[in-house]
Amino acid sequence: MRIDKRKENQLRPVRISPQANRYAEGSVIIEFGDTKVHCTASVENNIPKWLQGTEKGWVTAEYGMLPRSTHERIRRDKAANSGRTQEISRLIGRSLRSCVDLYKLGERQIIVDCDVLQADGGTRTASITGGAVALSLALGKLLKEGDIKENPMNFLVSAISVGLTESGPLLDLNYVEDCDAETDMNFVMTQDGKFVEIQGTAEGVAFTRDQMNSMIDLAQSGCEELFKAQEQCLSEQGLTPAHS
Secondary structure (H helix, E strand, O other), X not given: OOOOOOOOOOOOOEEEEEOOOOOOOEEEEEEEOOEEEEEEEEEEOOXXXXXXXXXXXXXXXXXXXXXXXXXXXXXXXXXXXXHHHHHHHHHHHHHHHOOEOHHHHOOOEEEEEEEEEEOOOOHXXXXXXXXXXXXXXXXXXXXXXXXXXXXXXXXXXXXXXXXXXXXXXEEOOOHHHHHHOOEEEEEEEEOOOOEEEEEEEEOOOOOOHHHHHHHHHHHHHHHHHHHHHHHHHHHHOOOOOOOO
């Protein structure tokens, strides 16, 4: 029995609250159980120098943890400059770019900021899932205002963690489960069933191909549930994401 009495294949309660920031073109607060992340998508009419003149836009991301998002206070400078922070920022950016036609975006940049309000495991997967909704909302606003002619969002992207324990694989690990898992993996998937990234390491005991396959199956089922939550949120905002 899991600490929060979930089944092995059960997500924590997922909640996506849009319009969390009055200034950002797109914003949500996403909750995976007790993990809460504030995601904003900001449109800038400039692009990196190496893209200028290409008629191509850019999507990037920045991730951070607020000082008291964890059990003990994190110094702001330490959180902002850590290698983990940079690695997760790049992961979110890669994940979001995978679902956008950058040429349809035109020569503008969208920066997705993911700030962890409260951490209980899965902050990077929540950031990707919520960031995709914030990005879609921002693109919807550009489309509505006539700044772009076509929706650059080809499909949604979501992410989930799977851990391998003595009792088998578990979906969507909280902090305690993450610490205890023999293997911890993060899966990023597109809505058309493809993988953007798989991150995983055996902490103590190596895993088999069959165990890997079972973790993939579990992650895919979890991401499918997340896509439904994303679509419901966007639908309530009058948006229907494109599908490839």
